[in-house]
Amino acid sequence: MPDETWYGDDGEPGGRLVPLYMLVNGRTSPRNTSLNLATQVTALPVDTSALEPEYREILSCCGGWISVAELAAYLNTQLTVMKLLVDVLLERGFLALGDPAERTVADYRLLETILDRLQRL
Amino acid sequence: MNRKSVKVVVAGGFGTGKTTLVGSVSEIAPLTTEEVLTAPSEGIDDLTGIEDKTKTTVALDFGRITVNADIVLYLFGTPGQDRFWFIWDELAVGAIGAIVLVDTRRLDASFPAIDYFERRGIPFVAAVNMFFGECPYTEGEIRDALKLNPTVPLVWCDARDRQSSKQALISLVKHAMSRLPAGTSA
Numbered sequence: 645m646p647d648e649t650w651y652g653d654d655g656e657p658g659g660r661l662v663p664l665y666m667l668v669n670g671r672t673s674p675r676n677t678s679l680n681l682a683t684q685v686t687a688l689p690v691d692t693s694a695l696e697p698e699y700r701e702i703l704s705c706c707g708g709w710i711s712v713a714e715l716a717a718y719l720n721t722q723l724t725v726m727k728l729l730v731d732v733l734l735e736r737g738f739l740a741l742g743d744p745a746e747r748t749v750a751d752y753r754l755l756e757t758i759l760d761r762l763q764r765l
Numbered sequence: 766m767n768r769k770s771v772k773v774v775v776a777g778g779f780g781t782g783k784t785t786l787v788g789s790v791s792e793i794a795p796l797t798t799e800e801v802l803t804a805p806s807e808g809i810d811d812l813t814g815i816e817d818k819t820k821t822t823v824a825l826d827f828g829r830i831t832v833n834a835d836i837v838l839y840l841f842g843t844p845g846q847d848r849f850w851f852i853w854d855e856l857a858v859g860a861i862g863a864i865v866l867v868d869t870r871r872l873d874a875s876f877p878a879i880d881y882f883e884r885r886g887i888p889f890v891a892a893v894n895m896f897f898g899e900c901p902y903t904e905g906e907i908r909d910a911l912k913l914n915p916t917v918p919l920v921w922c923d924a925r926d927r928q929s930s931k932q933a934l935i936s937l938v939k940h941a942m943s944r945l946p947a948g949t950s951a
C-alpha cells in the first residue's frame with residue numbers, strides 16, 4: 645500500500661464543507677481489515693440527524709445491501725476514501741457488514757449456486 | 766450478516782476487451798471507480814536527487830450479477846496499467862478466479878496477467894477475444910505462445926456477445942470447481 649493517501653477533495657465541483665481528512669479523523673487505512681472493495685454494507689436503523697452530510701449521503705444509498713465499490717462509483721468518491729468513510733460508519737454503529745471475503749473461494753456449493761445462476765443468464 | 770459477495774477478475778492487456786466483457790454480462794451498466802495513487806515516478810530526479818512522486822489515477826470498471834438474495838457476483842476489470850499489483854491483490858481477495866482476455870494480435874499484452882494468476886495459484890481461464898470473428902491460430906499454437914499450463918482452459922469468445930461472455934464465465938466457475946473436492950462447503 646502507498647504510505648500516503650490523497651483525499652481527492654480539491655477541485656471537486658461544489659466543494660466540501662469539511663476536508664475529508666477531518667471527516668475521517670486523519671485515518672489513512674481502515675481499522676476493519678476485512679473491508680474490501682466488494683464488501684457489502686447496509687444501514688442500521690439509527691438516528692443519523694447529527695451526522696455530517698457526507699456520511700448521511702452514504703447512508704441514504706445503504707437502504708439495501710451495497711458494496712463499497714458501488715458507493716464509491718455512485719457518489720463519485722475515490723475508492724480509498726470511500727473505504728475510510730465506510731470504516732468510520734461501521735465503527736460508529738451506522739452500518740452493518742456482510743460476510744468478509746475469504747482469501748479464495750473454496751466452497752463447492754457456493755460455486756454450484758453461482759454456476760446455476762450463470763447458466764440461466 | 767449473511768450477505769456475501771464474490772468476484773470474478775477480468776484481466777488481460779489494454780484493449781483486449783475487459784470492459785466490453787464486463788458490460789455484456791452485467792445486470793447494471795458498468796460502473797467506474799477511481800483510485801488516485803501516489804507512486805514514485807520512474808527514476809530519480811537527476812538534479813535534486815529527490816524521488817519524484819506523481820499522482821496516478823487508476824480506473825476500475827465493474828459490473829454485477831445478483832445470484833440470489835444472499836450472494837452478489839461482481840466482475841472487476843483490472844486497471845490498464847499492470848504495475849499496480851496491490852490493486853490486483855485487493856481484487857483477488859474473495860475471487861473465484863479470473864478470465865484473462867487474449868488478443869491474438871498482441872499475445873504479449875496478456876502475459877503479465879497470466880503470470881500473476883499462475884504464480885498465486887488463482888484459477889483462471891484464457892479467453893481468446895475474436896475481434897474479427899475468426900482466429901488465424903489453432904488452440905495449440907496459442908497455448909504454446911502463451912505457455913499455458915495444460916490444465917488451464919482456453920475458450921474462444923466475443924466479448925460483445927452476452928452468451929459468449931457468459932460461456933467464458935461458466936468455464937471459469939467449472940474450472941474452479943474442478944480444483945475442489947466435490948461437496949465441500951466452507
Ligand SMILES: Nc1nc2c(ncn2[C@@H]2O[C@H](COP(=O)(O)OP(=O)(O)O)[C@@H](O)[C@H]2O)c(=O)[nH]1
Pocket residue numbers: 777778779780781782783784785786842894895896897922923924925
Ligand atoms: N470486433 C470486436 N471488437 C471488440 C471486441 N471486444 C472489444 N472490442 C472493442 O475493442 C475496444 C477495446 O475494448 P475494451 O473493452 O475497452 O478493452 P479494455 O481496455 O480491455 O477494457 C473497444 O473499442 C471495443 O468496442 C470483440 O470481441 N470484437
Ligand SMILES: [Mg+2]
Pocket residue numbers: 783784785826842
Ligand atoms: Mg477497460
